[in-house]
Amino acid sequence: MKDFIHDICVVGGAGHIGLPFALVFAEKGFNVAVYDINQVALDTIGKGIVPFMEDGAELLLKKALAAKNLTLSNDAQIVSQSKNIVITIGTPVDEFLNPEFKIITATFEKILPFLNEDQLLILRSTVFPGTTDWLAQWLKSKGKMPLISFCPERVVQGKAIEEILNLPQIVCGITPEAEQAASDLFNLIGVEIVRLTPLEGEFSKLFSNAYRYITFAIANQFYMITTSAGVDYERVMDGVKYHYPRLDGLVGAGFSAGPCLFKDTMQLNSFAKNEFFLGQAAMNVNEGLVLFVTDRLGVKYDLKNTTIGLLGMAFKPNNDDARASLSYKMKKVLTFKAKKVITTDPYVTSDHDLMPLAEVVDQSDVLILCVPHKQYEHLETKGKPIVDIWGFLGNGTLF
Ligand SMILES: NC(=O)c1ccc[n+]([C@@H]2O[C@H](COP(=O)([O-])OP(=O)(O)OC[C@H]3O[C@@H](n4cnc5c(N)ncnc54)[C@H](O)[C@@H]3O)[C@@H](O)[C@H]2O)c1
Secondary structure, three states: OOOOOEEEEEEOOOOOOHHHHHHHHHHOOOOEEEEOOOHHHHHHHHOOOOOOOOOOHHHHHHHHHHHOOEEEEOOHHHHHHEEEEEEOOOOOEOOOOOEOOHHHHHHHHHHHHHOOOOOEEEEOOOOOOOHHHHHHHHHHHOOOOOEEEEOOOOOOOOOHHHHHHHOOEEEEEOOHHHHHHHHHHHHOOOOOEEEOOHHHHHHHHHHHHHHHHHHHHHHHHHHHHHHHOOOOHHHHHHHHHOOOHHHOOOOOOOOOOOOOHHHHHHHHHHHOOOOOHHHHHHHHHHHHHHHHHHHHHHHHOOHHHOEEEEEOOOOOOOOOOOOOOHHHHHHHHHHHHOOEEEEEOOOOOOOOOOOOHHHHHHHOOEEEEOOOOHHHOOOOOOOOOEEOOOOOOOOOOOO
């Protein structure tokens, strides 16, 4: 039996899912290694700075660094020194909306020499159904036989620290031993365990995201129908939901974006041989909402002579993550049609074109609330018209 230095190595551990996971386990007293190819992010983390917004993460990071139970490395060899290997790399879809396997295979090619049969490998990234079984076969063909499990991450970005500790953990093993070893690990942080087979678990994660994506699409489609009819969707929604629990699940309209919901719905569509019609419809509705807004603006305003100000460039409220944000689709479409498009966001740091809120309000003829960050709650628009599909400002549908 091999002696290990680290209890856990999180591969992709500088990312949005890997880092909170590493910090939660470090806080519980585990000796955690973070392996990531992003040296800039590792340097930032090493200085006690979390590279993205995540509630409670900075405090845990500072504690872990002080306690010396967090090791940061860009050298794959650290995998060989770790008992449990947790994979949290990104799993995007390609330009044809099919899963991008190259990232997974490249990662495993890199860590392959450092895997052994005394280790537990936990796939935590969201994967195409069948990936865990494929991985087990592939590793076996290379003569590597760690215990292999799939334990999907289901937290919502920004609340990961709290949710890792409170959500039940779906645990799936390639073998009963792998399932038990993964359960034992999560038992140590006191979460409830739900056992599924790997294929069931892979579906469960994709269903979670596709279900949410479709739920948002229902609201967005209702919004477009009512708005086209000159009716305020918020009023219809509030009226129909009043003391009517069967519609508790009906939500407000909003730009449904980000690095997960769209791509995981497309992963499922790809698995379903492009016959996941509900998922495709949800994609058309959610992506189409931007075009609906820009089209209506074009009817109401002479866009060639109109400066448009976009408020909120992150993919969701009160977060700094601009990955796959529909605000950028809005910007692209309007840049083509309008005199000028100017943008602002209180959190996003990755975009050098952003301007202060007051300047955007001053210089714009029309504003669009792309993301309802809390800073916009009492927004002073100085008489400028504002499009608010979210119903956030309480003014009803203004266009
Ligand atoms: N972001 C979410 O809210 C969320 C929620 C649940 C599940 N997920 C899933 O978690 C996974 C990770 O998502 P994320 O948002 O954390 O992505 P991310 O891009 O923030 O993090 C991925 C990390 O992996 C690193 N990486 C890439 N290739 C590597 C390699 N070969 N070796 C080591 N490190 C490597 C990157 O540098 C990056 O730091 C995805 O499968 C995603 O679908 C995400």
